[in-house]
Amino acid sequence: MKKIFKPSLLLLGIVALLFACKKDEIDTAALTDFPPGIYSVTPSDGSVVASGANFDVVVKFISGSVSTLASTTVKLTDAAGTELASKTVTLTGTADSMAMSGADFNAATLPLGTYKLIIEVTDTKGKTLTRTTDFEIGIKPNIGIIGSATPTGWDSDTDMEETSPGVYELVITLAAGEVKFRADNAWDVNWGAGTFPSGVGTQNGPNIPVTAGVWKVRFEFPSGAYSFTPAVTYASNAASLYLLGTFNNFQGDAFKFNLVDNNTWVLNEIQLKPGQLFKFSEGPNFMGQNWGDNEGDGKAELFGNNITFNAPEGEAYYKATFNDKTRVYSFQFVKYPTIGIIGSATPTGWNDDTELTPEGNGIFKIKMTLTDGFVKFRANHSWDTNWGGSTFPDGAAVQGGPDIAVTAGTYNITFDRVNLTYKFEVAAGFNDVGIIGNATPGGWNDDTDMWSNGDGTFNLVIGLDNGFVKFRANNAWDVNWGSANFPSGTGTQGGSDIPVTKGIYLVSFNSITGEYSFTPASIGIIGDATPGGWSDDTNMTEDAAVGVVTLNLTLVGGGAKFRVNDDWKYNWGANTFPNGTGTAGGDNIPVTAGTYTVTFNVNTKEYSFQ
Numbered sequence: 001m002k003k004i005f006k007p008s009l010l011l012l013g014i015v016a017l018l019f020a021c022k023k024d025e026i027d028t029a030a031l032t033d034f035p036p037g038i039y040s041v042t043p044s045d046g047s048v049v050a051s052g053a054n055f056d057v058v059v060k061f062i063s064g065s066v067s068t069l070a071s072t073t074v075k076l077t078d079a080a081g082t083e084l085a086s087k088t089v090t091l092t093g094t095a096d097s098m099a100m101s102g103a104d105f106n107a108a109t110l111p112l113g114t115y116k117l118i119i120e121v122t123d124t125k126g127k128t129l130t131r132t133t134d135f136e137i138g139i140k141p142n143i144g145i146i147g148s149a150t151p152t153g154w155d156s157d158t159d160m161e162e163t164s165p166g167v168y169e170l171v172i173t174l175a176a177g178e179v180k181f182r183a184d185n186a187w188d189v190n191w192g193a194g195t196f197p198s199g200v201g202t203q204n205g206p207n208i209p210v211t212a213g214v215w216k217v218r219f220e221f222p223s224g225a226y227s228f229t230p231a232v233t234y235a236s237n238a239a240s241l242y243l244l245g246t247f248n249n250f251q252g253d254a255f256k257f258n259l260v261d262n263n264t265w266v267l268n269e270i271q272l273k274p275g276q277l278f279k280f281s282e283g284p285n286f287m288g289q290n291w292g293d294n295e296g297d298g299k300a301e302l303f304g305n306n307i308t309f310n311a312p313e314g315e316a317y318y319k320a321t322f323n324d325k326t327r328v329y330s331f332q333f334v335k336y337p338t339i340g341i342i343g344s345a346t347p348t349g350w351n352d353d354t355e356l357t358p359e360g361n362g363i364f365k366i367k368m369t370l371t372d373g374f375v376k377f378r379a380n381h382s383w384d385t386n387w388g389g390s391t392f393p394d395g396a397a398v399q400g401g402p403d404i405a406v407t408a409g410t411y412n413i414t415f416d417r418v419n420l421t422y423k424f425e426v427a428a429g430f431n432d433v434g435i436i437g438n439a440t441p442g443g444w445n446d447d448t449d450m451w452s453n454g455d456g457t458f459n460l461v462i463g464l465d466n467g468f469v470k471f472r473a474n475n476a477w478d479v480n481w482g483s484a485n486f487p488s489g490t491g492t493q494g495g496s497d498i499p500v501t502k503g504i505y506l507v508s509f510n511s512i513t514g515e516y517s518f519t520p521a522s523i524g525i526i527g528d529a530t531p532g533g534w535s536d537d538t539n540m541t542e543d544a545a546v547g548v549v550t551l552n553l554t555l556v557g558g559g560a561k562f563r564v565n566d567d568w569k570y571n572w573g574a575n576t577f578p579n580g581t582g583t584a585g586g587d588n589i590p591v592t593a594g595t596y597t598v599t600f601n602v603n604t605k606e607y608s609f610q
Contacts, residue, residue, distance in 0.1 A: 035123065035127040035128060035129045035249070036061055036062070036063040036067075036069055036121045036122065036123040036127065036128075036129050037061065037062045037063065037121075037129065037249050037251040037252065038059060038060070038061060038119060038121065038129065038131055038252070039060040039061060039062045039095070039251065039252055039253070039284070039285070040058075040059070040060045040252075040253070041058075041059050041060075041117060041119065041131075041133050042055075042056070042057065042058040042059075042165070043055065043057070043117075043135040043165050044133070044135070044164070044165055044166070045133035045134060045135070046133075046134065046135070046166070046223065047135050047136070047164075047165035047166040048135070048136045048137075048138045048140055048165065048166050048221060048222060049135060049136070049137050049138075049140075049165060050137075050138075050139070050140040051112055051137055051138060051139055051140075052108055053107065053108065054102045054103075054107050054108040055102050055107050056099055056100060056101055056102050056107070057074060057076060057085075057099065057100040057102075057117060058097060058098070058099045058100075059072065059074055059097060059098055059117075059119055060095070060096075060097040061091060061095070061096055061097065061098075061121050062094060062095050062251055062285055063094050063095075063123050064094065065094055066125075067123040067124050067125035067127060068092065068093055068094055068123060068124050069091035069092060069093060069094070069095075069096050069121065069123055069124075070090070070091060070122045070123050070124045071088065071089065071090050071091055071121070071122050072088070072089060072091055072098055072119065072120065072121040072122070073086065073087070073088040073119075073120045074086070074087055074098060074100060074117060074118070074119050074120075075117070075118040076100070076105055076115060076116070076117060077115065077116045077118065078113060078114075078115055078116075078534070079113055079114040079115065079116070079568070080568075081116075082534065084105045084110075084115075085100060085104050085105035087100045087104070091121070095285075109535065110137050110535075111137070111534075111535045111536075112137055112138055112139070113136070113137060113568070114134055114135075114136050115134070115135055115136070115137065116132055116133070116134055117132065117133045117134075117135070118130070118131075118132050119131050119132070119133070129249075135165075136222075138222075140162075140166075140221070141183035141184045141189065141221070142159060142183065142184050142185070143159070143160045143162075143168040143181060143182075143183060143219055143221060144157025144158055144159045144160060144181070144182060144183075144185060145157065145158050145160060145170065145172070145179050145180070145181055145217060145219075146158070146179065146180055146181075146182060147177060147178045147179030147180055147207065147208075147210075148175075148177035148178050148179075149174040149175050149176065149177030149178060149179050149210045149212075150172065150174060150177075150179060151172075151173070156185070157182065157185050158170065158172060160217065160219060166220055166221045166222070167218065167219075167220055167221075168218070168219045168220075168221065169216065169217065169218050169219075170216075170217045171214070171215070171216050171217075171231045172214075172215060172217060173213075173214050173215075174210050174211075174212060174213060174214075174215055175212050176210070176211055176212045177209075177210060178207035178208060178209055178210065179207065179208050179210055180192045180201075180205075180207055180208060181201055181219050181224075181226065189203065190203070190204060191203065191205060191219075191224045191226075192204070192205035192206050192207055192208055193205045193206065193208055193224075193226075194206045194208070194209070195208070196208055196209050196210055196211070196228065197210075197215075197227060197228040197229065198225075198226065198227040198228070198268045198269075199225075199226060200223065200224050200225050200226070201219075201224035201225075201226055202224060203224075208226075210228065213230060214230065214231045214232060215228045215229065215230065215231055216228070216229045216230070216231040227258075227268060229258045229260060230260060234259050234260070234261055234262045234263070234264075235262040235263055236259055236262070236263055236265075236324055237263065237289075237324040237325060238265070238282045238288070238289060238324045239282060239288065240256065240257075240282060240283070241256070241257040241259075241265045241280060241281070241282065241322060241324070242255060242256050242257065242280075242281050242282075242283065242284050243255040243257070243267055243270060243278055243279075243280060243281075243320060244278065244279055244280075244281045244284070244286065244290075245276055245277050245278030245279065245306075245309075246276050246277045246278070247270075247271075247272065247276050247278070250279075250286070251284060251285050251286075252284055252285075253284040255267055255270050256284075257320070257322065262325075263323050263324050263325035263326070264321065264322075264323055265321070265322045265323070265324065266319065266320070266321050267319065267320040267321075268319055268334075269317050269318075269319060269334055270317065270318060270320060271315070271316070271317050271318075271337055271380070272309050272311070272315070272316070272317075272318055272331070273309070273314065273315035273316075273385075274309060274310045274311065274314060274315070275308065275309070275310075276308075276309045277306040277307065277308055277309070278306065278307055278309060279291060279292045279304075279306055279307060280292075280300060280322050280329065289302060289303075290302075290303060291303075291304055291322075291327060292304030292305045292306055292307055293305065293307045293329075296308075298328060298329060298330065299326070299327050299328050299329075300322070300327040300328075300329055301327070302327075309331070311331060311333065313333045313336075313362075313418075314417075314418075315336075315337065315379070315385060316333055316334070316335065316336045316337065317333075317334040317335050317336070317337065318331040318332060318333055318334055319331070319332040319334050335358065336358065336362050336364075336417045337379040337380050337385075338355055338379065338380050338381070339355070339356045339358075339364040339377055339378075339379055339415055339417060340353025340354055340355045340356065340377070340378055340379075340381060341353065341354050341356060341366065341368070341375055341376070341377055341413065341415075342354070342375065342376055342377075342378060343373060343374045343375030343376055343403065343404075343406075344371075344373035344374050344375075345370040345371050345372065345373030345374060345375050345406045345408075346368070346370060346373075346375060346454065347369075347451065347452050347453060347454045352381075353378065353381050354366065354368065354454055356377075356413065356415055361418065362416060362417035362418035362419075363414065363415075363416055363417075363418075364414070364415045364416075364417065365412065365413065365414050365415075366412075366413050367410070367411070367412050367413070367427050367455075368410070368411060368413055368454045368455075369409070369410045369411075369432075369452045369454055369456075370406050370407075370408060370409060370410075370411060371408045372406070372407055372408045373405075373406060374403035374404060374405055374406065375403065375404050375406055376388045376401075376403055376404060377397060377415050377422065385399070386399070386400060387399055387400075387401060387415075387420065387422075388400070388401030388402045388403055388404055389401055389402070389404045389422060390402055390404075391404075392404055392405055392406055392407070392424065393406075393411075393423065393424035393425070393426075394421070394422060394423040394424065395421070395422060396420060396421055397415065397416075397420040397421060397422050398420075399420075404422070406424065409426055410426070410427045411424040411425060411426060411427055412424075412425045412426075412427045413425075432449055432450075432452065432473070432474060432475070433449075433450050433452070433458045433471055433472070433473050433509060433511055434447025434448055434449045434450055434471070434472060434475060435447065435448050435450060435460060435462065435469050435470070435471055435507060435509075436448070436469065436470055436471075436472055437467060437468045437469030437470055437497065437498075437500075438465075438467040438468055439464045439465045439466065439467030439468060439469050439500045439502075440462065440464060440469055441462075441463075441546075441547070441603045441604075447472065447475050448460065448462060448603075450471075450507070450509060456510060456511045456512040457508065457509065457510045457511070457512075458508070458509045458510075458511065459506065459507065459508050459509075460506075460507045461504070461505070461506055461507075461521055461564050461570050461602055462504070462505060462507060462547070462602065462603060463503075463504045463505075463546045463547020463548070463601070463602050463603050464500050464501075464502060464503060464504075464505060464518075464546065464547075465502050465546045466500070466501055466502045467499075467500060468497035468498060468499055468500065469497070469498050469500055470482045470491075470495075470497055470498060471491055471509050471511075471516065473511065479493065480493070480494060480495075481493060481495060481509075481511075481514050481516075482494070482495030482496045482497055482498055483495050483496055483498055483514075483516075484496045484498070484499070485498070486498055486499050486500055486501070486518065487500075487505075487517060487518040487519070488515075488516065488517040488518065489515075489516060490513065490514045490515050490516070491509075491514040491515075491516055492514060493514075498516075500518060502546065503520055503542070504520065504521050504522075504523060504542060504547060504549070504602055505518040505519060505520060505521055506518075506519045506520075506521040506564065506565065506570075507519075521564050521565055522537075522539050522540075522564070522565055522566070523539070523540050523549045523562060523563075523564060523600060523602060524537025524538055524539045524540060524562070524563060524564075524566060525537065525538050525540060525551065525553070525560055525561070525562055525598060525600075526538070526560065526561055526562075526563060527558060527559045527560035527561055527588060527589070527591070528556075528558035528559055529555045529556055529557065529558030529559055529560045529591035529593075530553070530555060530558075530560055531553075531554075536566075537563065537566045538551065538553060539551075540598070540600065543599070545601075546603070547601050547602045547603040547604075548599060548600070548601050548602075549599070549600050549602070550597060550598065550599045550600075551597070551598045552595070552596070552597050552598075553595070553596060553598055554594070554595045554596075555591050555593060555594060555595075555596060555609075556591075556593045557591065557592055557593045558591055559588030559589060559590060559591065560573075560588065560589045560591050561573040561582075561586075561588055561589060562582060562600050562607065570584070571584070571585060572584060572585075572586055572600075572605050572607075573585075573586035573587050573588055573589050574586050574587055574589055574607075575587040575588075575589070575590065576589070577589055577590050577591060577592065577609065578592075578596070578608060578609035578610065579606075579607065579608045579609075580606070580607060581604070581605050581606050581607070582600075582605040582606075582607055583605070589607070591609065594609075596609040596610060597609075597610050
């Protein structure tokens with residue numbers, strides 16, 4: 001009796017413990033001791049903050065009870081990485097937050113541009129999570145919906161309400177018809193697409209076809225993403241629904257479903273790849289009910305095991321559907337991720353991707369002018385998923401493979417995401433275009449090369465003398481363009497020399513149409529060594545010498561750069577002082593305090609502080 005009694009008591013205790021668990025406890029069998037998580041960030045990633053707004057930075061954190069929150073450091077930088085503010089605070093418990101007041105970094109005075117938040121959070125076991133998000137300070141428009149399906153037709157907009165940064169919503173009764181979204185009650189900026197009830201609108205895109213009903217309309221600026229969800233009440237067993245998995249550290253509200261019919265929840269788009277684990281959860285942090293799949297049969301069980309994602313299309317965007325009554329779930333292929341090309345051979349180097357155009361069935365294409373160098377393909381502007389190869393002009397795309405060595409030329413580039421192959425086919429076009437003439441630094445002997453935008457258009461900032469110029473391809477007279485018109489016109493093959501007057505210009509040329517323009521450009525100096533700081537340029541005066549600007553200026557110790565038209569697209573710097581030669585996007589020039597005559601030559605990029 002003694003030997004039977006003790007195991008029986010133990011078994012009864014285990015059973016009692018199991019039944020004592022409540023359904024709203026975290027499924028600890030399915031979760032492990034993950035690093036701390038970031039629940040939300042304000043301003044959110046990719047959002048636009050209105051210029052002049054005095055906004056605060058707020059970050060909310062969560063962690064498990066095994067290792068609670070300990071501390072966080074949040075840094076605010078500009079696009080160049082210059083730190084504008086930083087704050088470190090102590091955190092406690094499983095949920096906490098920090099706020100950085102806009103007064104700490106003069107939020108209302110920040111100039112237009114892109115900014116970064118670098119967030120690091122640590123728990124009591126020393127595990128750390130670091131995340132970088134981007135937001136933009138810009139001119140935010142009023143967003144409205146217009147069209148034959150709206151109460152006011154094509155005559156006037158129905159304004160939408162901004163419910164969070166960059167997100168506009170409206171509940172509206174629509175008739176069967178068409179709509180578009182537009183900014184500031186005008187057609188200058190408008191979005192449309194051919195898909196309903198969701199899609200991504202493009203500038204001047206087609207009218208959106210809608211069906212009659214009462215809809216909750218959502219529009220995201222500036223991405224153009226939109227959705228129409230029925231604004232009616234449906235039966236459901238769950239109060240809300242989220243998809244949580246290894247792709248979001250099993251926490252957060254980024255992937256929230258919409259209730260579209262009785263017990264039917266839909267998440268229109270999420271990027272997934274085979275092998276990722278996930279569960280359906282009533283709350284963003286596993287509070288409430290959650291569902292997994294013990295059998296792997298497409299029908300979930302309450303508090304079931306993690307589900308392993310698998311689909312023949314591989315890594316792509318999918319539409320997720322879950323029925324909280326039958327517990328049946330499914331994933332429908334939507335599209336492959338954005339594919340871009342990047343590398344030293346591309347116009348933007350290793351800094352930015354040039355996106356390829358999706359042709360359907362996993363095929364992506366682009367026509368592009370490349371220099372001698374290296375390239376790779378990657379998904380979603382991130383190194384998490386990238387492909388290289390060892391052969392040119394075609395070959396097998398290898399995940400994380402070597403840089404592809406390419407030779408200069410204009411190519412029709414094809415990337416096959418399904419079969420993982422790439423191909424570079426020589427296309428009609430020009431490897432390079434330059435400007436030549438007695439008004440240019442090289443006279444009629446040498447071209448001044450223009451910068452290719454990869455689409456047949458070229459740009460250049462140059463100082464010109466009184467005289468004549470022409471455009472020509474590949475440093476030869478075989479193909480050249482000219483015209484008698486200035487400052488803009490359309491060049492013809494072998495046309496007249498273009499008459500120009502002395503000045504500093506931003507020159508634009510389209511090698512496909514022959515269109516060109518010479519737009520006067522201002523050169524300014526900017527930086528924390530200057531009176532305007534990093535916010536405002538101090539414009540320089542054009543000198544008698546061609547391409548030279550000068551300025552008498554009192555400076556403090558700090559950094560400075562030269563740039564064009566109060567914009568960062570064309571800027572030069574270097575790490576030498578008081579003389580040097582600037583490079584595009586180069587280092588800040590280290591300035592010593594004093595009063596100087598500052599000189600800069602836009603043709604040679606030489607500068608001096610005397």
